[in-house]
Amino acid sequence: MSEISVSRYSLPILPSDILSEQQIPIVFNGEQSSSGDSLRLLSLFSGCGGMDLGFEGNFIAATKSVGSCSPFVEKFISDDWVLLRKTRFRTIFANDILPEARTAWLNYMGKHGHDETEYHNVSVVDLVKMHRAGAKVFPDNVDIVTGGFPCQDFSVAGKRAGFNSAKDDKGNKVSFDKPSEENRGKLYYWMKQVIDITRPKMFIAENVKGLVSLGNVKDIIQKDFASADGNGYIVFTPKILQAANYGVPESRERVIFIGVRRNALNKDVIRYLEMDNVPPEYNPYPKPTHSFSVEGAGLLSPVCVRDVFCQLSEPENSVDYSQQLYSKAKFLASGGQGQSEIKLDCVAPTIRSEHHGNIEFRRLSKEHGGRNTEELAQGMAERRLTPRECALIQTFPPDYPFVVKKAHERKYILSASAAYKVIGNAVPPILAYNIAKRLEELWPIYFEGNGKHNSNP
Numbered sequence: 001m002s003e004i005s006v007s008r009y010s011l012p013i014l015p016s017d018i019l020s021e022q023q024i025p026i027v028f029n030g031e032q033s034s035s036g037d038s039l040r041l042l043s044l045f046s047g048c049g050g051m052d053l054g055f056e057g058n059f060i061a062a063t064k065s066v067g068s069c070s071p072f073v074e075k076f077i078s079d080d081w082v083l084l085r086k087t088r089f090r091t092i093f094a095n096d097i098l099p100e101a102r103t104a105w106l107n108y109m110g111k112h113g114h115d116e117t118e119y120h121n122v123s124v125v126d127l128v129k130m131h132r133a134g135a136k137v138f139p140d141n142v143d144i145v146t147g148g149f150p151c152q153d154f155s156v157a158g159k160r161a162g163f164n165s166a167k168d169d170k171g172n173k174v175s176f177d178k179p180s181e182e183n184r185g186k187l188y189y190w191m192k193q194v195i196d197i198t199r200p201k202m203f204i205a206e207n208v209k210g211l212v213s214l215g216n217v218k219d220i221i222q223k224d225f226a227s228a229d230g231n232g233y234i235v236f237t238p239k240i241l242q243a244a245n246y247g248v249p250e251s252r253e254r255v256i257f258i259g260v261r262r263n264a265l266n267k268d269v270i271r272y273l274e275m276d277n278v279p280p281e282y283n284p285y286p287k288p289t290h291s292f293s294v295e296g297a298g299l300l301s302p303v304c305v306r307d308v309f310c311q312l313s314e315p316e317n318s319v320d321y322s323q324q325l326y327s328k329a330k331f332l333a334s335g336g337q338g339q340s341e342i343k344l345d346c347v348a349p350t351i352r353s354e355h356h357g358n359i360e361f362r363r364l365s366k367e368h369g370g371r372n373t374e375e376l377a378q379g380m381a382e383r384r385l386t387p388r389e390c391a392l393i394q395t396f397p398p399d400y401p402f403v404v405k406k407a408h409e410r411k412y413i414l415s416a417s418a419a420y421k422v423i424g425n426a427v428p429p430i431l432a433y434n435i436a437k438r439l440e441e442l443w444p445i446y447f448e449g450n451g452k453h454n455s456n457p
Contacts, residue, residue: 015319017388018081018311018398019060038090039443042138042198044124044147044191046094048104048402048422050394051146051206054432056112057087060397064303065247065430067289072437080310081398087436088443092139095120095127100418101425107414108400124190131197142198144439148206148427149188188221195228201264201447203233204435206427209240209253218255225259233259234273239285241431244292248428249303250348250393251292256435258284264447273446282445286438292347306344308392315386321403322388325416329357329384331368341370342385348393353424357417359385387419394423395430 043052053059058074063082066072074085091114096102102119120127131137188205195203205225212218218238226235236258243252260273272282291299315324332339338358342348349360364370365382372380385393387402396402402419405412 016398017313017318017320017323019077037088039088039143039440040139040141041089041091042142042145042194042200043091043094044145044194045149045187046096046105046119047098047101047148047425047427049094049109050396050426050429051148051204051432052091052094052105052109053396054427054429054434055087055089055146055436056091057084057089057433057436058112059084059429060399061395061430061433062247062249062303062308062392064300064307065249065395067247067300072433080307084433087433087440089144089436089440092118092142093120094118095122095124097121097123098422098425100414101422103404103414104400104402104419104422107404124187124194128190128193128197138194138198142200143202145191145195145198145200145203146206147191147194147204148425149191189224192224192228195225195233195259199229199232199261201261202439203228203257203259204439205257205259206254207257209255212238212240212255222257225257228259229261232262234262234265234270235259236273236278236284237276241285241435242288242293243428243431244302244347245288245290245294246286246428246431246434247290247300247303248393248395248430249305249308250351250395250428252350252428252431254427254431256285260284260446266446266449269446282442284439284442286434289434302347304345305342305348305393308395309344309389312388312392314380315383318388320388321405322391322401322416322419323386325403326362326386327357327359327384327416327420329359331361331364331382333368338384340364341372344372351390351393351424353421359390359420361385362389387416387423390420390423394426395428396423396426397429 041052041055046052060077060081061084063076063080066082066084068076072084074083076082091109094105096105096119099121102121105119106114106116127137188207191205203225205221211221222235222238226233238255238257240253240255243250243254262270265273269282272279288294288296289300290302292302312318312323315326318324329338336358338360341361341364351359362383362385363372363375363380366376368382370376370382388398391400391402392398402414402423403412403416404414
């Protein structure tokens with residue numbers, strides 16, 4: 001395993017087209033104070049940290065993603081960018097099988113006081129097996145477990161193998177001597193076993209919308225999660241959240257499972273949480289903030305691509321490594337995935353990890369049907385989206401170093417190709433932040449107080 005030192009001497013403070021200076025004070029190893037009010041988060045299938053970052057807060061976001069009057073805002077960096085408030089959640093354990101995901105996570109989360117001891121490049125299957133063999137794997141006193149278990153086998157864009165995936169827990173072709181429960185389509189069940197072991201007060205599981213329409217898969221997963229710790233969890237009816245309804249400039253629908261440990265709840269709230277229709281004041285799913293596919297008073301206008309690209313330079317003029325490089329895959333007139341031009345004044349299509357080279361075009365030439373006449377008239381060349389542009393669409397902060405060079409070398413410890421992959425796999429941090437803030441609001445009502453809400457249901 002390749003180790004990355006996260007210290008005051010190696011943390012990258014990379015140049016940015018958007019930010020003129022470092023906005024978040026770097027917290028070095030050993031300097032993070034542990035607040036007694038913090039909630040300990042164990043993250044599975046962590047990737048580059050979209051869920052972790054969203055749950056912790058204290059990151060830079062587009063002003064239009066939260067609104068200029070939002071209580072989420074800690075301070076204004078400019079008219080277009082704000083720093084979000086910290087939450088009570090604190091990541092204490094993360095894992096993923098992709099080395100490039102770990103590299104990305106450490107190079108950003110190190111600024112928040114995290115280090116290499118917290119992120120494990122080990123399959124969740126192996127983690128559970130190590131625990132069963134007597135090793136001390138998981139931390140104590142876990143408050144919440146999160147995990148976006150692999151989605152390829154449930155996605156409508158894939159082969160939809162579901163529980164019968166042809167890949168194992170490490171993404172390799174299933175061998176005949178591998179137990180069937182260790183295939184990629186059943187990794188949610190290993191997340192359930194981590195919940196058995198750590199007994200958190202709450203868990204959040206995320207997957208693609210396509211899971212809901214794949215036979216009775218959703219019901220089976222919901223039932224299995226509820227069985228954790230001896231049928232000890234109330235699992236709410238899973239809900240599909242459209243990221244664009246929460247300030248993400250991207251159409252990205254995800255099904256979210258939320259469970260709470262029954263014997264940790266205040267007795268006064270259990271009866272409300274067991275209802276088929278949980279009263280709104282006790283419902284853990286955040287209300288939409290933007291009006292992409294919903295209507296309602298007070299909703300903000302959807303965030304469009306132009307809103308997050310407004311201060312970016314073209315790659316040849318950029319000081320940001322993540323903006324300088326992009327896929328050189330040629331346009332295919334025959335069509336297929338990624339052969340379209342992104343619309344600047346609309347919400348972007350879903351950024352997918354499997355795109356790799358065939359990421360959508362930032363701008364097509366006139367001969368290929370390009371419609372961005374203003375930029376074409378300025379002589380701007382046809383090109384695909386950069387990793388930075390994909391990251392901003394996903395609502396990662398503009399100071400997240402997705403492409404990182406080795407010190408004093410031309411080689412990269414995090415390449416553009418790897419960046420596309422981990423960005424496309426991620427949960428949009430702004431979506432995760434909305435979930436976290438809703439749970440932070442309900443936590444005292446669920447677990448710490450007398451279970452009484454301000455208004456009666």
